Amino acid sequence: MTTKTMQLLRVTHLRGPNIWTYRPVIEAWIDLGDLEDYPSNTLPGFYERLTAMLPGLIVHRCGIGEPGGFLQRLREGTWAGHILEHVVLELQNLAGMRTGFGKTRQTSQRGIYKMAFRTRQELVGRAALASGLELVHAAIHDTPFDLAAVLTQLRELVDRHCLGPSTSHIVEAATDRGIPHLRLNEGNLVQLGFGAAQRRIWTAETDQTSAIAEEIASDKDMTKALLQCSGVPVPEGRVVTTVQEAWEAAQDVGLPVAVKPYNGNHGRGVSLDLSTQADVETAFVLALQRGESKVIVEQFIPGNEHRLLVVGRRVVAAARGETAWVTGDGVSNILTLVNQQLNTDPRRGETEDFPLGVVKPHESGEIILELERQGFTAYSVPAAGVKVLIQRNGNVAFDVTDDVHPSVAAVAALAARVVGLDIAGVDMVLEDASRPLSEQRGAVIEVNASPGLLAHLKPASGQPRPIGAAIMDHLFGVAHNTDKLGRISVVGVTGRSHATPVARLIAWLLHNKGHKVGLACRDGFYLGARRVHAGDSTSWDAGQNLLINRSLDTAVFEHNSHRILSEGLAYDRCDVGVVTDIGDIAALAEFYIDDQDKLFNVVRTQVDVILSHGTAVLNADDAQVVDLAALCDGKVIFYALDPASEVLIAHRDRGEAVVFVEGGQLVLAKGQTTVARIALNALGADIQALPGAVLAATAAAWALGITAELIGAGLRTFGLTPTKKHIEP
The missing domain is CATH 3.40.1190.10 (Mur-like, catalytic domain)
Incomplete structure (x- = not known):
């Protein structure tokens, strides 16, 4: 009686260069059992079932070196160990952990094979191997296999255990320059280079990032004072702790104003263009929920929010924000309009893979306040043709790097130096980033330590920027002999x-x-x-x-x-x-x-x-x-x-x-x-x-x-x- 099943005899994570390749791999020893007598072309319906489950196998090159090579081998007849290799690679790719190297070799013992495949994280690789074995058996025996559930599990493992996208980008840039890396913890702390030649990063922080500078950046009032002393344009403002102080400050600095948390980030809890006492007091409560016991009230500067990324002493990327609007149809409420007109944008999503976030007008305090100021709620039905402002900030993901005027870049770089950060996200409000700063009412509103990089790596429009390469130049310099960098x-x-x-x-x-x-x-x-x-x-x-x-x-x-x-x-x-x-x-x-x-x-x-x-x-x-x-x-x-x-x-x-x-x-x-x-x-x-x-x-x-x-x-x-x-x- 034939069972047409294979089993894993031994699974080993080879963490350094090995007999297969220079990179870490998982090596599995596989006993094909009676499948040794059944290459793929002898299994009725197997080809169709496998390719239906994993259509992405069509791009696998295999031995012939071009897309479709593996499927050709599958049609002509190849053995289960080789098939498992490609299935595991494809599962890792579908889970968001791109890999491409795999090899399978027969041992001198009949039916026993050694199979190795590249993996960027051991737990993910082992899980993909176990699931791949089940999938191959399901395709052989025409039994159910819940691919969606498996991919959900693998993606959760990738999110939990792999380097984040920003850190991965930096590490890939290091690899491109021949700089080795070691992961020092389960998070994003990474050593670039070896021994005395090493540098360390923690996402967008480096071993040159001053703890004092980080403290200054987290103290927005101190940051503003230092910038102002150095000639960097900043909006006038005050730190307040009560509703009464907030309205007094608004009147002192001059309406309209912006209200934001003292220690906020990512635009959360920020309300803009406020001109009434009621709006200021509501915004104060909203900001207080996001921050500590203090809130900032400052002049509102008209224009679009921009994020300029400074690495070392230069601006290497810039992104612009855009306000988000919906147009009424006289039938749908604002929540429905947002879902139809904004959230259907494929650039919006819940994870870091998306440059724009999902808009939630019924949950976001900032949007609720913006709607109230216009006389709406998330469930109001605007008349046909009426435009409703949904979001003023939080959409800074539209690349404008090539348009930034030198005077604007110079002010951003100066702001980073004043605070003392080697890598900084400088937030500026500008009417037009391509115009000289002297011709517009622009200002620096924040300087951020450990800035997010995704707006520059995966912009909503425009080209991605080589941030990792800029960080490598900053950490290791530009050397002609790259063989010695970090070594x-x-x-x-x-x-x-x-x-x-x-x-x-x-x-x-x-x-x-x-x-x-x-x-x-x-x-x-x-x-x-x-x-x-x-x-x-x-x-x-x-x-x-x-x-x-x-x-x-x-x-x-x-x-x-x-x-x-x-x-x-x-x-x-x-x-x-x-x-x-x-x-x-x-x-x-x-x-x-x-x-x-x-x-x-x-x-x-x-x-x-x-x-x-x-x-x-x-x-x-x-x-x-x-x-x-x-x-x-x-x-x-x-x-x-x-x-x-x-x-x-x-x-x-x-x-x-x-x-x-x-x-x-x-x-x-x-x-x-x-x-x-x-x-x-x-x-x-x-x-x-x-x-x-x-x-x-x-x-x-x-x-x-x-x-x-x-x-x-x-x-x-x-x-x-x-x-x-x-x-x-």
């Missing part, structure tokens, strides 16, 4: 033969030169010469601890194939990658690594991540390690115990660098030129018995620019036994 020197050591002493030696040689070095190896976790934790520290988590440390300018990591297969590398790219040997298949049997080619593909991960300006340090005495040289994007230094090695000779003939032992000396040579010789008998006693490790470490140090003299001095003073007491966490 410290990273060294990876992979192999079973003497990998730990190689890593220890490299770290010591760098420390001896004056680098601030961190080391994560099997022997422990080191900061400089001090071991702070004894025990195996080759895990992904230990590696992250190095990259987070702001005092380090260099990090050295030891790996083995088991770690690569179970976790991935802790970093995305490295300057130097050392491979001492390919290793032993027997130790990896649990991963279905059962031949030398598969083992080679595991170890090549270390070479695949070497930067184009970096160096692979390879053992010329291991034929498979030698084959890795062709995969390196950077330079290669071979090392060997035998100076007559054919690999070394050929490499020297090409003018390349090698390290070898000759006549009791460690020799560094480039081409036919001997660069330096170091006597082996002068080295520390601990490492004289490990000439291969000394060669590998010397080559790595040389690749990192350490002179032969310093290498020799470091080798002579190194000891494998830690000389400083370690400190357990």
